[in-house]
Amino acid sequence: MPLEIAKTRIGDAEIIQIIEMDVGHHFDWFLPDNNPEAIRQITWLDEPYRTADYRLNGLSQSFIIKHAGRILVVDTCIGNDKTVDEIEEWNALQIDFLGQLERAGIDREKVTDVLCTHLHVDHVGWNTHLKDGLWLPTFANAKYHFARDEYDFWLDALKQDEEGSMQSASFHESVLPIAEAGLANFIDPPTDLGDGITVIPTPGHTRAHVAVVVDAGGERLVIAGDAIHHPCQIARPHWATVSDYDKDQSAATRVKLLGDLAGTPTLVADIHFNVPSFGRIEVAVGEDGFVFVPRKESH
Ligand SMILES: [Zn+2]
Numbered sequence: 611m612p613l614e615i616a617k618t619r620i621g622d623a624e625i626i627q628i629i630e631m632d633v634g635h636h637f638d639w640f641l642p643d644n645n646p647e648a649i650r651q652i653t654w655l656d657e658p659y660r661t662a663d664y665r666l667n668g669l670s671q672s673f674i675i676k677h678a679g680r681i682l683v684v685d686t687c688i689g690n691d692k693t694v695d696e697i698e699e700w701n702a703l704q705i706d707f708l709g710q711l712e713r714a715g716i717d718r719e720k721v722t723d724v725l726c727t728h729l730h731v732d733h734v735g736w737n738t739h740l741k742d743g744l745w746l747p748t749f750a751n752a753k754y755h756f757a758r759d760e761y762d763f764w765l766d767a768l769k770q771d772e773e774g775s776m777q778s779a780s781f782h783e784s785v786l787p788i789a790e791a792g793l794a795n796f797i798d799p800p801t802d803l804g805d806g807i808t809v810i811p812t813p814g815h816t817r818a819h820v821a822v823v824v825d826a827g828g829e830r831l832v833i834a835g836d837a838i839h840h841p842c843q844i845a846r847p848h849w850a851t852v853s854d855y856d857k858d859q860s861a862a863t864r865v866k867l868l869g870d871l872a873g874t875p876t877l878v879a880d881i882h883f884n885v886p887s888f889g890r891i892e893v894a895v896g897e898d899g900f901v902f903v904p905r906k907e908s909h
Pocket of ligand 1: 730732733836881882
């Protein structure tokens with residue numbers, strides 16, 4: 611694990627990244643267009659986003675945004691004690707994530723908002739934690755924002771799933787208990803959550819995947835969830851992952867998002883980007899695609 615907590619200030623927002631684990635080796639199968647030779651050709655793509663021998667690096671992490679009195683957690687990693695049969699190293703994790711939150715100065719009782727960009731197993735885990743055999747909300751005083759279409763999609767999938775897939779287990783353990791506790795707020799993006807926080811649709815990786823935009827007093831940032839899994843997809847927006855719900859749509863979403871951001875001062879980060887995770891987007895000169903210009907400074 612390269613590091614466990616990263617802190618950045620963007621405008622008047624404080625951003626804290628809680629890093630759960632290294633997931634870079636999964637890109638070997640998860641992003642099939644990628645291989646060391648293809649990565650070497652992306653000349654701007656440097657360490658730490660790749661290894662010295664051109665394999666991809668990446669993280670499982672949560673972004674916590676403190677802004678205008680709100681504490682917003684964007685995506686909640688894999689979580690402890692979860693049933694993840696299909697990816698053994700994610701199954702029944704025992705990681706001191708809650709201790710890391712405390713050490714990062716986050717009182718989880720004071721978290722006001724949780725946003726899941728989508729409901730895949732590695733984005734909902736710490737929505738809940740296991741206590742005395744029950745899955746309890748980790749952020750008991752927060753509103754958990756779920757895109758309504760995303761929630762309905764996985765609820766339907768659960769009803770049709772006789773095999774008991776890892777997504778069904780995840781929905782049972784990490785999503786349904788939030789709805790049952792009355793903490794779910796179903797949204798139909800674009801949605802203004804107030805205090806400069808907006809949720810926008812970025813479909814393709816899942817049916818109703820969303821990104822969050824924060825206007826942070828002079829600076830703006832976008833946390834794009836899994837709309838872009840790795841900075842190499844900024845150079846190669848048409849590279850889709852094996853788990854994309856609609857590969858053409860996920861590519862179209864990347865092209866649109868990157869086109870809108872290119873040449874602007876808006877910072878973008880995605881959940882699995884290594885640190886430093888925030889950067890600007892530029893148009894690539896002489897070829898398709900875009901360039902990620904990491905913002906180095908952190909505080
Ligand atoms: Zn993911």
